Amino acid sequence: MLLLLKLSFVLALAPALLSCYRLAQNYSAARKTGLSVVISPFNPFNPLWILTRPYINPLLSYLPFGLSEITQYNYLGFTWRDQNRLHARYGKAYIIATPDENHLVVGDVVGCDKILKHYRNWSKNNRFNDPLNTFGCNLGTVDGEEWQKHRKVTAVAFNERNNTLVWQESVKQAKQMLSTWLSADIVETTVDDLNLLALHVLASAGFGTSYDFDSPLTMPASEHTMSYRDALTGIMKNIFITYFAANAGLLTPVLPKTLRATAEAVDEFRSYLLEMIKHEQAAYREGDRAEAANLMSSLVRASQAETQSDKANSRHSLTASELAGNLYIYNVAGFDTTAGTLAYAIGLLAVNPTWQTWLREEINTVAAEDEIKGDQYQDIWPRLKRCLAIMHETLRVYAPLNAIPKHTNSTYQDLHLSTEATHTIPPNTAVWVNNAAVQMDEAHWGSDVLEWRPDRWLDKSTGDIIQPANKEFLAWSAGPRVCPGKKFSQVEFVATLACLFHKHRVAAEVRKGETGTEARKRLLEVLRDSDMRLAMRINRPEKVRLKWEKVM
Ligand code: HEM
Ligand SMILES: *[C@@H]1O[C@H](CO)[C@@H](O)[C@H](O)[C@H]1NC(C)=O
Ligand SMILES: *[C@@H]1O[C@H](CO)[C@@H](O)[C@H](O)[C@H]1NC(C)=O
Ligand SMILES: *[C@@H]1O[C@H](CO)[C@@H](O)[C@H](O)[C@H]1NC(C)=O
Ligand SMILES: CC(=O)N[C@H]1CO[C@H](CO)[C@@H](O)[C@@H]1O
8 A cells, every 4th residue: 555655756756857857858958058047947838837827927926035936928929028137136048947948038128139130040830830820830830931832922912002902901991990989988998999900901011902991801601610710810819729629539529628629710710711711712712812911812823833733823822832931821820919009108108198189180180181092092091100109119118029039949149149149059949039028128218118108219300110220129029920910000090090090089988086197097008918919918808998078
């Protein structure tokens, strides 16, 4: 009996000991780089840890001797809450050693720039990519030559001319959305509505289908159990377990509810994608071979070239699964990011009425007595500098991707820092380009770095947007893999903001017995209470309660 007890004790202890051993090994490899090293018993990418952290971390925060510090960095997206605190303590680059793999965190401008520039040496992180590969490899997840192919094929859809469409659709959606907001006493659906707006703009400019704001993608199509929007948001909500959920196979019926719901969302979204592809392919076969008009058709043409082994085009051709993968990545990358930025900006404008007046002044001057129109992209866009400054300032403080995931892959890589020191980083190290730290660095941005101050972006003499010379702003990433949707998102953001704030204002809901200042402070706290899923999210979106009014 005693023996059995001892045996089971040893069996239970073995994995823990093995973990300790691996952690010690990784710690020692990390120390050899010459960088500071902190320890976490869990790899932030571990799915089991992702599911259990909300219950375990509160307990760990009671650990004595400063050990509770691990709760500040043992999860994905910790860079948002941490900003520069750990860098101040451990240097502009430090390593988090875990039993599984080491994580290098770089908050140094030169280091970040070099990593982003040399995209072949610092590849994408597969642990981060897995959930993005649910429907097939794509632009966001491949490396090297493959990446060049994907980038080339999809670039067609992202040029200056096509932004006319983005403007047009954003204006249409924003106006319809504003009229529903004006008719509500208090708007509680800001975040959801902006998600819908972004989804509609993508559907139109990316996939060639225009919907009305209020007759939207929210109803299940025939033979579906979920709407397009719900399927996509269902995936995004639990993106880091989608891969696991979608590949559970026979285990699916016994999975916990969250996982089953995620698996269903994946199935539904896959069939929506396949239907869209089929539809576009039929159009192509029926002779509609006009120049690719949007992302969807240029992708389908690229895949068609492969199936017909069209020699001239096959160099740039995509397989069927790469096609679905790219449709998915454009949805994922283009939706949460832009919608989230709009939500933070609108919330921050409600918190800061002075900046709202400053913004409205510009819009009212540019649009004068008229309304903003869908066909005015050429004319109006270049003059809405304050709108664009607000976008930059919102992205600086609330970057949707506050750390960009990279990896050293199977080789040693040299990390060069602004101190001119070089550190040799071992293979199989996860790397985070900590743009949250860079964008909140007092040394560059000044002592009011924490303040949301949009006019810091405007050149006093020319009125143009100032681009920081040393890349202290990385919200859209930088280098060859810079976000291809950068301009797309700018046009969508500016068009939406211009329509909303043209002769209108927004205020935080004031509760009974509360002053305006208290209400604004409460709203700011709701905005700050955010965490990263795939991109940053407001944790309690229903608490963003706003009142819209016409300004005479
Ligand atoms: C405010 C809005 C946006 C922000 C802040 C943003 C930010 C980023 C960042 C930081 C990356 C690099 C990610 C990485 O290397 O892991 C990226 C890549 C990407 N973004 Fe965006 N994005 C935005 C909007 C969009 C839109 C609207 C689209 C498409 C319509 C889009 C499509 C993509 C794609 C396809 C990639 C992968 C590019 C590659 O790896 O070559 N993004 N974005
Ligand atoms: C960390 O440990 C894992 C598991 O033992 C190993 O695969 C990995 O190569 C180690 N990383 C380093 C940098 O030594
Ligand atoms: C990239 O990696 C290659 C091969 O490992 C190496 O020869 C080259 O110097 C590296 N480039 C940079 C900029 O680190
Ligand atoms: C890792 O690097 C090797 C050699 O440079 C390359 O063949 C491989 O595709 C890379 N893997 C990833 C995931 O980037
Ligand atoms: C709708 C639209 O303007 N589509 C254009 C997008 O860009 C390509 C390449 O320049 C054009 O061929 C399309 O007409």
